[in-house]
Amino acid sequence: MKNQENQELEHLASLLHKENTKENLDRLVKCLEKSTLYVPAAFPPDTDPALIRQIASAAGREQKIPEGISPRPAVLQNGQGKRFLSIFTSQEQAVKGDQQCPLILTMPFHTCLDLAASDSSISGVILNAFDQNIPLNVNKNNHSNSRQAQQLTETQLHAISRQRVEAELLPKLLFQKGSILLEDLQQNCGTLLLQLYHEAYPEGIECPYQEEDFECLSINVSDELTIVRITMPSRYIYAGICPMILIRWEKATDTLRYFAIVTDENEDGKLLFEALADGSNRNLGPAPADGSELQYMIDLSD
Numbered sequence: 001m002k003n004q005e006n007q008e009l010e011h012l013a014s015l016l017h018k019e020n021t022k023e024n025l026d027r028l029v030k031c032l033e034k035s036t037l038y039v040p041a042a043f044p045p046d047t048d049p050a051l052i053r054q055i056a057s058a059a060g061r062e063q064k065i066p067e068g069i070s071p072r073p074a075v076l077q078n079g080q081g082k083r084f085l086s087i088f089t090s091q092e093q094a095v096k097g098d099q100q101c102p103l104i105l106t107m108p109f110h111t112c113l114d115l116a117a118s119d120s121s122i123s124g125v126i127l128n129a130f131d132q133n134i135p136l137n138v139n140k141n142n143h144s145n146s147r148q149a150q151q152l153t154e155t156q157l158h159a160i161s162r163q164r165v166e167a168e169l170l171p172k173l174l175f176q177k178g179s180i181l182l183e184d185l186q187q188n189c190g191t192l193l194l195q196l197y198h199e200a201y202p203e204g205i206e207c208p209y210q211e212e213d214f215e216c217l218s219i220n221v222s223d224e225l226t227i228v229r230i231t232m233p234s235r236y237i238y239a240g241i242c243p244m245i246l247i248r249w250e251k252a253t254d255t256l257r258y259f260a261i262v263t264d265e266n267e268d269g270k271l272l273f274e275a276l277a278d279g280s281n282r283n284l285g286p287a288p289a290d291g292s293e294l295q296y297m298i299d300l301s302d
Contacts (some may be wrong), residue, residue, distance in 0.1 A: 009035055039073050039085070084129075113125065166232070189216035216229070217294075227248055232245065240262060242260040243263065259274050269287075
């Protein structure tokens, strides 16, 4: 893929992630239809180990797959057991995940859709699963016409809107306004968060939450340390969604840290992520056990 095309795709994917509108989706689909995507894959179980080592030694460089070898594209499974073909706008996007695949294939977008449509166990396609995490439906009823990505479902719109608030809008505001916004959250949690959700939801999809769906508990551990726990709405909880937010504020240094407990993509468990001021995040591994979150925040150190 040409670098210019790659940049355009990533820009449009980021735009859709931030503003989930039909116009942005249409622009992304049009760009995808003329593009080549990156698809992580694994070797078949019976592949000669010597051949695997040979290909692995040239990792990072473009190379042809030897004749007779049929790599298996990677498939992600969410907490509900649904399976998705993962495709990426660049090789850099494809290697962001924790579990690396030995191969990264390149294939036209329509081939990716045909591949997903031909496998009855695959529910759809995920674009940039480790970053924007954009789901694309596949028309399985008419395989010959499956080269058209369909509009996101209402369920997917709820998921993307929630992720935008929990992973982007709220931490960004907190890092910008610091203790001022934190004190406002302590007093008006439901009102402020509901405003963010209304901002995140696209036209035509009504935000389903009310102020009473949010619960804020604030503890002044000492004169220097405040811990805030925000319990998020229990509706529309999917893999990758955040049921609880934890904030740690050290008054002496005016240092604010933002943590999100996130439902796991591959298991029934939960993971703990920390959002950083530069817009990135880090995975801290399994989340603390239910009921122990506040003590975990109190004991937490750098």
